[in-house]
Amino acid sequence: MSKRRIKKIAVIGSGIMGSGIACHFANIGVEVLLLDIIPRELNDAEKAKGLTLNDKVVRNRIVNDSFTAALKSKPSPIYHQSFAQRITTGNMEHDIAKIANVDWIIEVVVERLDIKKQVFENLEKYRKPGTLITSNTSGIPIQFMSEGRSDDFQKHFCGTHFFNPARYLKLFEIIPGPKTSQEVLDFLNGYGEQFLGKTSVVAKDTPAFIGNRIGIFSIMSLFHMVKDMNLTIEEVDKLTGPVIGRPKSATFRTVDVVGLDTLVHVANGIADNCPKDERHELFKLPDFISKMVENKWLGSKTGQGFYKKEGKDIKSLDLNTLEYRDKQSAKFATLELTKTVDKVIDRFPILVNGKDKAGEFYRKNLAALFAYVSHRIPEITDQLYKIDDAMKAGFGWEHGPFQIWDAVGVEKGLELAKAEGFNVAPWVQAMLSTGSKTFYTVKDGASYAYDIDKTSQEKIPGQDAFIILDNIRKSNEVFKNSGVVIEDLGDGILNCEFQSKMNTIGGDVLAGLNKAIDLAEKDFDGLVVGNQAANFSVGANIGMIFMMAVEQEYDELNMAIKYFQDTMMRMRYSSIPTIAAPHGMTLGGGCELSMHADKVVAAAETYIGLVEFGVGVIPGGGGSKEMALRAQDTFRKGDVELNVLQEYFLTIGMAKVATSAYEAFDYGILQKGKDVVVVNKDRQIATAKAYARLLADQGYTQPVPRKDIKVLGKQALGMFLVGTDAMEASHYISEHDKKIANKLAYVMAGGDLSEPTLVSEQYLLDLEREAFLSLCTERKTLERIQHMLKTGKPLRN
Template sequence: MKRTIKKVAVIGSGIMGSGIACHFANIGVEVLLLDIVPRELTEAEAKKGLTLESKIVRNRLVNEHLANSLKSKPSPIYSQQFASRITTGNTTDDMAKIATMDWIIEVVVERLDIKKMVFEQIEKFRKPGTLVTSNTSGIPIHFMSEGRSEDFQKHFCGTHFFNPARYLKLFEIIPGPRTATEVLDFLTDYGSRFLGKTSVVAKDTPAFIGNRIGIYGIQSLFHLVKEMGLTIEEVDKLTGPVIGRPKSATFRTVDVVGLDTLVHVANGIYENCPNDEQHELFKLPDFVNKMMENKWLGSKTGQGFYKKVDKDILSLDLDTLEYRPAKKASFATLELTKTIDKPIDRFKVLVKGKDKAGEFYRKSFAGMFAYVSNRIPEISDELYKIDDAMKAGFGWENGPFEIWDAIGVEKGIDIMKAEGLEPAAWVTEMLASGSSSFYSIKEGATFFYNIPTKSQNKVPGQDAFIILNNIRESKKVWSNSGAIIQDLGDGILNLEFQSKMNTIGGDVLAAINKAIDLSEKEYHGLVIGNQAANFSVGANIGMIFMMAVEQEYDELNMAIKMFQDTMMRVRYSGIPVVVAPHGMTFGGGCEMSLHADKVVAAAETYMGLVEFGVGVIPGGGGSKELAMRASDLFHKNDVELNVLQEYFLTIAMAKVSTSGYEAFDTGLLQKGKDIIVVNKDRQIAEAKKHALLMAEAGYTQPIRRTDVKVLGKQALGMFLVGTDQMEAGKYISEHDKKIANKLAYVMAGGDLSEPTLVSEQYLLDLEREAFLSLCTERKTLERIQFMLTKGKPLRN
């Protein structure tokens, strides 16, 4: 049976319900969002003479919840325009509308009695065959479908989104006793392909997979912090980016999520998992109980483990339960990992540490390894599902079994034994069978140790992906210190940056030119893409700073020209070049996208020409390109100055899109040419597909443009008046004005007396001259230095 999802109903509009509704709107689905009717009027409603029968009153809860969600940051929606895809209503007046829905998702309060009432109501109106799922985070699925019809039970299961639904990738699918296999298969595929999620089918056990392991990890740290006498800052330092976890690490994460949420799940595990060998660990420590009494729940109550007072961040002393100024944490063991770029390569060093950090890692990893090994087959039959759940639900770069592999399976067992722990029997059986690791890479695919068969089996679902980690060395064609070129097959190459933060310096530029050379000679097309946290934060400003400080202006001019020429090579090569940006795509990374034949961007792409922040204008063709895009729109009889001004402001205000879709609004992506991929894991494969399509359709090398219309003095005058007014009103500094005027000169095409057609090279020369002149300014050097040392822009 073919099943398509055009309309979705979400019952329950709280933080989670509204977030799920927004994410379905993100992918183009029509959403009906329902909540209960309020029981009484507000003072404001009474004053207006409204009654409980007024439609505005009856839909007040759902409308308020959705409005608050749309205002929240980070935003749950890719573009505010997409909110029009959501229709609101209430469960009393509008339940009959669910008869036209393809999927009904229940997201009401976590109480079984209320959920069962909602399902009873749903069954009155749903048409047979309609999917019905619950977003419960812990209530057993088999309890919920009791008493429902056979068709309902066949099409019912749990679909657990993690909050926030847009950003966290885990999508747990929990079958009920009678859920049809085709329903599970459909939801697994739909979650991955359309929602951009990591779909994991979990067993119907308390807290499923992600929260069972995640809450164990947090609870074990709660106990370990007291046992080892660590501060919360020290634990957050040890459990953050250094081991590939989010910056919020442990205690800040709990503050963001809410201590009450964590306590609710931990209590559920404690009550419902009496046979868990770590049962007592889920008992809440005294300091957590006290915080709950005090309503110190985190961000939602203004204080938790951390508290902001004016501009100062205070942290909680777990012994005295008083707030004190946050202390900087440092450990000798962490210093040893500073030269190791990838977190996965740090674990071997961390567990050998001779200080408190080394002891902490040995204790926490010993506990985690023992715990996850004992959860098989209780919560999952396959170990890779546990890793997938932790990476997608908690933002871990590596799952527990991947970390164990990195340390060494036998070494992990030694660490456990030193802490009085033992792995599950299947781990020692695995070693005895001749498998020395949980994972292996063969023929570009990831294999996992299958416990029942005692053999390495291919992780399912990979065929839709190209995983660069799996082919980096086996398919390498060429590399230097800044980048690596791989053969993706079918005549398409991929260029992957390898520099710090994927910055673009001399090595990366050389690699781009080499990749184009190779493609033109022996291949059909080129993808420029990577699978790091961010596509590229832009040009190597450290190199620019050193040249400018040494006043090596000829060398700097040549470096800028090389950057420009390389970007033009991306545009005017003999093969199609597809750029695949994701995450932070700033400055030079953005300029590269602007010059591609096609951009295949991830939905989570934060794109912007941010050079103003370091005191310069875009110098790698970005200023030229936006002037040219404005020129192309002049033909549509718009007011030309207004069009140019929009593009000017995109650069002058250093606008960064909050999603790939928003980059269309700022003109950095082009409608009808560039596309968005919701699942980042599919991005390289999709980019390859489009490069191949262009090649097979008979790609012709474009001709360099000589027909760019610039407006000269007419536009320049308008911009200069504007920057004068902005400075006079103290909206911008004197140096901001200088940078803006340089940009204005470039985008106007200089002070030509009348509108003129010019070449791209003419604009590139103006752009380079402006960039170079700004690099001679002391205040620009101050901005660059501040960015290099502090990691944020300076206003001077």
């Protein structure tokens, strides 16, 4: 790969997508120049101030307004607000010459070929030869855009299609133009994966490329099926959501968020430009969609779409009458059968055999999908795994179409398609006749996919930088119980992978963690605690705590909390290096575990925090102790130590959750100079393993337990109690909130000692455990735990 370096980029066009792309490059440390057009006329505010079109604030109004709006949007496009300083704004007239100093120009202007060509002509006047130039189009053929441009421009030009929102959706489609050099494609493919944290997929220059071609087919197929099967929008959203590994917003809620006009635009593009598509008819809009577009019911942006908010109520659209009505609940017997099946992929065989309307829906839906994707090879890509990668990374599907087909069974999928009157492409039958019974296989810890040209299973490229736990779990298993699997990652490093529901930490997980440390201390050099589920861990098993507290088994509860604390202390004081690899939701106990590892290798998308206040307790697995210890470790000469301690106290008391790993440094949950962040989650386990190996090779020595923690005693306790009194008096917190806060204050102050004193970690752990236990005897705490178990939401009582 060439030694091309990206230090600075220019983004042309500052709409939602342009600003989102600019923010994501700023996320990874790149300097960004964000440009847009200048306004044609003054707005009222500018007129009132007596400004003219020549004033800089007017010239940059469009870009600055868009960028400000992006930074305020939720979820945030940026990992940390301070990263926004890496972005400079400007306009296409006065600042365009600055593109001569960038390494990559990304065009994100309106989806009109004439405008894009005009922009490229303008850019070519200032672009220095060799600079990458790409378009974030979602559907205009790349070949038309670079017509008439110089050879150097065409050689360095291609499509780079990010999905919205650019920070969160991982798909990065790279679409070559007629003259794009292989060096440019290879560079972008590697850069997207390694630096931007994306799933890079090189696509062919066909309408809507890969992700939208299959994704829009899938949605249009549903639009037509809804009427045929007389389903409600609630029923469809129930059938196409988390139960099959799709986002919570399922189908109709997703369309509302994205905007019906956006979807219609892409569907029309496919209808106009793919006359030979065997399902061409499907891309024509059903009547109810045309009517909604006519009424401007485009979703969230117009205040109503398939759903509409009226006051506090959410109403749903009746597709037969096109009137809004109260939401209805949707229930299907077939879905009940999958409730005990934790792994989504194992649910598909049950779903397609359902005897009710849901079963019929899945048979029709999957038959159409299987047949359609089979015909897209080699039209949109030569490799079937690229279709799966695109659907997982661009549409948030947990499994791609071919993986689902494998789960149902390739032959069974052919039967379903035939029963519904669809023809599957001949290569599938040909694959079966070569003896390949599945699209994918795993060999020696690597994934292989069927290659149609070579008629054999070929290793999927690019996985050498990854460790895929699904691929090594069976062959490298060292130990297993109902809570964890311990795998040998090779090179002397073990991995402890949680397997409990939502990766909650209960007795089995703690036993597994202790076993992992035992094994690593005896026969290995280091331990990683990591998994590749949706979330690292949502915390301790509160159901178990609730049962013990309700039955008043306080001795057993005391033992259980002590076991948790002791396990965390083993993470810190074992004779081998321990690395935690948190990602996604890392709450309560999951956060405490991370804080006790020798090093944290966090995914950038880690939402981490001590949230125990929400269930009426304080962190009891060493989190309260750890925050007191970290506060004292940051005391500097001349500090007002009380203020430092208060910051750490508030992190727990306000149940702060970082919205990215970078924000976790602000809260003292991750530590600067010690913990690291990885942008691509797929690389996380491999990176954590490398750090464990590095620490072992540097001569890791077992740390000595701390006995030098300075606690402030009465002086701090007094301040906290005055504070909680004032907060209760002004109705910021309830009486029970105050009780919890006061218990936490007692722990973090080190009790009511008469003067600042040096204490041991165990001293603080004992205080923490006592406080946790006493809160478990409170009726209001039990009400909070029960409410969380029932609804998944915190109760304020």
